[in-house]
Amino acid sequence: MSLNNAKHWLQKINDLQLPEKIKIMNVCGGHERTISNAGIRSLLPENIELIPGPGCPVCICPEEDIFLAIQLALNEDVILIAFGDMLQVPVNVSKKEVRTLEQARANGADVRPIASPREAISIANDNSDKKIIFFAAGFETTTSPVAAMIAEGLPENLFILLSGRLTWPAVAMLLESDEPGFDALVAPGHVSTVMGPEEWQFVIEQHHIPTAIAGFEAESMLAALYSVLRQKLDGHLFLDNCYQEVVHDGGNKTAQRYLNETMDVTDNNWRGIGIIPKSGFSLSKQYAAHDARLVFKDYSDDSRRRIGEMPAGCDCAKVVLGKIYPDQCRLYGTACQPETPIGPCMVSDEGACHIWWNTAPRKSKTKKTKSSRLVESI
Amino acid sequence: MSNNITISHGNGGKHMRHLIEDVFAKHLTNDLLNTDSDAALLPLKNQQLMTTVDGFTVQPIIFPGGDIGSLCIHGTVNDLAVSGAIPEFITLGVIIEEGLALDTLDKVVKSMAEAAKEAGVKIVCGDTKVVPRGQGSEVYFTTTGIGYKSSVVDYSTKLIKPGDKILISGSIGDHGAAIMLAREQFGLSGSLKSDSANVISFCQSVYELEGVRFMRDPTRGGIASVLHEFNQATGYGIQMNEADAPIHDEVITICDMLGYEPYYLANEGRVVAVVEAGIAEQVLSIWKKLPNGEKASIIGDITDQHQQVVLQTELGGERIMHELSDTPLPRIC
Numbered sequence: 001m002s003l004n005n006a007k008h009w010l011q012k013i014n015d016l017q018l019p020e021k022i023k024i025m026n027v028c029g030g031h032e033r034t035i036s037n038a039g040i041r042s043l044l045p046e047n048i049e050l051i052p053g054p055g056c057p058v059c060i061c062p063e064e065d066i067f068l069a070i071q072l073a074l075n076e077d078v079i080l081i082a083f084g085d086m087l088q089v090p091v092n093v094s095k096k097e098v099r100t101l102e103q104a105r106a107n108g109a110d111v112r113p114i115a116s117p118r119e120a121i122s123i124a125n126d127n128s129d130k131k132i133i134f135f136a137a138g139f140e141t142t143t144s145p146v147a148a149m150i151a152e153g154l155p156e157n158l159f160i161l162l163s164g165r166l167t168w169p170a171v172a173m174l175l176e177s178d179e180p181g182f183d184a185l186v187a188p189g190h191v192s193t194v195m196g197p198e199e200w201q202f203v204i205e206q207h208h209i210p211t212a213i214a215g216f217e218a219e220s221m222l223a224a225l226y227s228v229l230r231q232k233l234d235g236h237l238f239l240d241n242c243y244q245e246v247v248h249d250g251g252n253k254t255a256q257r258y259l260n261e262t263m264d265v266t267d268n269n270w271r272g273i274g275i276i277p278k279s280g281f282s283l284s285k286q287y288a289a290h291d292a293r294l295v296f297k298d299y300s301d302d303s304r305r306r307i308g309e310m311p312a313g314c315d316c317a318k319v320v321l322g323k324i325y326p327d328q329c330r331l332y333g334t335a336c337q338p339e340t341p342i343g344p345c346m347v348s349d350e351g352a353c354h355i356w357w358n359t360a361p362r363k364s365k366t367k368k369t370k371s372s373r374l375v376e377s378i
Numbered sequence: 379m380s381n382n383i384t385i386s387h388g389n390g391g392k393h394m395r396h397l398i399e400d401v402f403a404k405h406l407t408n409d410l411l412n413t414d415s416d417a418a419l420l421p422l423k424n425q426q427l428m429t430t431v432d433g434f435t436v437q438p439i440i441f442p443g444g445d446i447g448s449l450c451i452h453g454t455v456n457d458l459a460v461s462g463a464i465p466e467f468i469t470l471g472v473i474i475e476e477g478l479a480l481d482t483l484d485k486v487v488k489s490m491a492e493a494a495k496e497a498g499v500k501i502v503c504g505d506t507k508v509v510p511r512g513q514g515s516e517v518y519f520t521t522t523g524i525g526y527k528s529s530v531v532d533y534s535t536k537l538i539k540p541g542d543k544i545l546i547s548g549s550i551g552d553h554g555a556a557i558m559l560a561r562e563q564f565g566l567s568g569s570l571k572s573d574s575a576n577v578i579s580f581c582q583s584v585y586e587l588e589g590v591r592f593m594r595d596p597t598r599g600g601i602a603s604v605l606h607e608f609n610q611a612t613g614y615g616i617q618m619n620e621a622d623a624p625i626h627d628e629v630i631t632i633c634d635m636l637g638y639e640p641y642y643l644a645n646e647g648r649v650v651a652v653v654e655a656g657i658a659e660q661v662l663s664i665w666k667k668l669p670n671g672e673k674a675s676i677i678g679d680i681t682d683q684h685q686q687v688v689l690q691t692e693l694g695g696e697r698i699m700h701e702l703s704d705t706p707l708p709r710i711c
C-alpha cells in the first residue's frame with residue numbers, strides 16, 4: 001500500500017515540467033536516512049538536488065562542550081552518561097591526548113552510554129554515593145524528555161550538562177545569509193510533533209520558500225518533495241503537513257510546557273557554524289543546583305571556542321550547512337570513515353557523512369545509475 | 379544439593395560428579411558418550427571428515443524461540459552443513475558462572491539435547507568449569523563439530539561467477555530482532571521468535587547439484603556481511619533486490635524504532651546459497667517445499683557491472699549496503 005503510494009508520488013514528481021535546477025534542503029538526520037535508504041536521489045530527475053542541512057544534534061554540538069564533558073569525566077569522581085553517539089565524537093586536541101569520551105573511558109573514567117534520558121534517573125538512584133553528570137545534547141525532540149525529567153524532580157546527585165538546540169534558528173540563519181543555498185525546505189517531522197508545525201511558517205511568510213513537513217517513510221518524504229515542487233511551480237506557497245498522523249497543530253503542549261518551565265532559550269554556539277541567536281537551551285536559574293556548568297564552573301574554558309572548531313581538513317562545517325555534499329570533502333572515505341571518524345558528521349547515525357558512507361554508491365567504481373530506466377519500469 | 383551452581387561444582391569432586399550425572403549425562407546420553415573416560419572413540423566411515431569450532435555467549439541465555447543450549451547445536455551443525463558435511467559428532471566445553479540456577483542449566487541442557495536429537499548429532503565428550511561470580515555471564519558453551527563430507531562440490535567462493543544467483547532459505551533478521559526484544563532495556567515486547575534451527579535439510583537437499591557454488595549461514599553481521607564476504611572474495615559486484623527479501627513486518631518495525639537495518643541482524647536458522655543461474659529456480663522450489671522453507675527467495679545476483687554491494691530498493695532506487703564497521707548504537711532520538 002504505502003509502497004504504491006510512494007511510487008505514485010514519484011511518478012507525479014517525474015511528470016512535473018521542471019525548467020530550472022531546484023535545491024531542496026532537509027534539516028533532519030532521519031530525513032536524510034529516509035532519502036538515502038530508499039535510494040530516492042537516484043530516482044529523481046537530475047535537476048532536483050536534495051541537500052542535507054543542519055540536521056544532526058551530534059554534529060553541531062560545540063567542541064568545547066564535548067571537551068568539558070571529557071575533562072569532567074577524567075578529573076572528577078563522577079559517572080558521566082551521554083547518548084551513545086556522543087562517545088565517539090573527537091575534539092581538537094593532539095593525538096596524544098584524550099580525544100573522545102570513549103578514550104576517556106578507556107583511560108579509566110566512568111563513562112556510560114545511554115539510549116533514553118530516563119536511564120539517567122536509574123543510574124543516579126543506583127549510585128546514590130556518586131555524582132552523575134548527564135551530558136544531554138540534542139534537538140527539541142531529545143531535549144523535551146530531559147525537560148520533563150527535570151520538571152518531575154531530579155535525584156540530588158544528578159547534574160545536567162545541557163547542550164540542547166532548536167532547529168529553526170539555524171534555518172533562519174541560513175535564510176538570512178547572502179547565500180541560503182536552497183530553494184525549498186523539507187521541515188523535520190519529529191521536531192514539529194513537539195514544537196508544532198507553525199514554527200516553520202516564517203520560512204514561507206518571510207522568505208517565500210516552499211515548505212512541507214515530512215515523516216520518515218519514503219511515501220511521506222516523496223509527498224513532501226512533490227508538494228514543495230508544486231508550490232514552486234504554481235507560486236502558491238503554503239506550509240504543507242505531509243506527516244499528519246503525528247504532527248498536529250500547536251504541537252505537544254505538555255512537552256512545550258516542560259521546556260518553558262525548566263529551560264531558557266539562549267544564544268548558543270553551533271560547532272562549525274558559530275553563535276546563532278536564540279538557538280539553544282540553558283537550564284533556568286531555579287535548577288542551578290543541578291546545572292553541571294555552574295556546579296563545575298572551574299572547568300569552563302572560553303578560550304576553547306577560538307581553537308579551530310573542526311579538525312584539520314574536515315569540511316563538516318560546510319557539510320552541516322549544506323554548502324557541499326559529504327563526498328566533496330577530501331577526507332571522505334579516505335582518512336575519514338565510520339571506524340576512524342575525523343569530524344563529527346562521520347560519527348552519528350544522523351550525520352550526513354555517516355549516512356552517505358553507508359548508502360551512497362561510491363562514485364568512482366559504480367556504474368551510472370539508470371534513474372530513467374528505473375522510473376520507466378514503475 | 380543447593381539450587382544454584384557453586385564453585386564446588388567445578389572442583390572435580392562429588393558435587394561435580396552429580397552435576398555431570400544429573401544434568402549433562404541425563405539429557406545428553408548416547409552410545410558414544412562415556413563420562414568415565416577422558417576421550418571418545420569415534421566410528422570412522424570411508425568419507426572425508428570436516429570439522430568446525432564455535433563459541434556461544436548469547437545474552438539473555440533464554441530468548442523467544444530458543445536458548446543458548448539449542449543455539450549451540452544449531453550454530454555448530456550449520457557451519458558443517460553449509461560446508462557440505464552431514465554433522466555427526468559434537469564435543470562440548472561448558473563454562474558456568476557461579477550462582478546460575480540449576481533449573482536454568484537443566485533447561486538449556488535439555489533443549490540442547492533435543493536440538494542434537496533433531497539434528498542427528500551425538501555429544502561425544504565434554505568438559506565443565508565453574509568460574510567465580512562476575513567472571514562470566516551465566517553460561518558459555520564452546521563446541522567442536524565433526525561431520526562427513528557429503529556434497530559433490532567442494533564449495534568455495536572461487537567457483538562464483540557473474541550471472542550466478544543468490545538465494546536465502548527464509549526470512550531475514552528474526553534472531554537478531556528477537557534478541558533485541560528480549561533485552562528488556564529496550565522496553566519493547568512482541569511476538570517475534572528467533573529463527574534458531576538447524577539447516578541440514580536445506581543444505582543436504584542440494585548436495586547432489588553440480589551448480590551450487592557456495593553456502594553460508596548468515597549469523598553475526600547478518601546477510602549484509604555475507605554479501606560483503608562474497609564481494610571481497612570474488613571482486614564481483616552484488617546486486618540485491620529489496621523487493622525479494624523476505625522480512626517479517628515485526629522485524630521492520632523493531633528496526634525502524636531502533637535505527638537498525640534487518641540486513642545486519644543475525645540469523646541462526648538460515649542459509650544463503652550462490653548457485654548457477656540455470657538451477658536457481660530448481661533450488662528455490664526444493665527449498666520452498668521443506669519445513670520452514672515457505673519464505674525462501676532468490677534475492678540477488680552476482681554481477682561484473684560494478685564491484686559494490688548494491689541494494690535495489692523497493693522503490694526502484696539504488697544504494698550501497700555498507701560493510702558493518704561500528705557497533706550499531708541505538709540512535710539519539
Ligand code: SF4
Nearest residue numbers: 028029030190191711
Ligand atoms: S531528533 Fe528527530 S527530527 Fe531531529 S534530527 Fe533526529 S530524527 Fe530528525
Ligand code: SF4
Nearest residue numbers: 314316329336343353
Ligand atoms: S568526511 Fe569526515 S572529515 Fe570530511 S566533512 Fe565528513 S566528517 Fe568531516
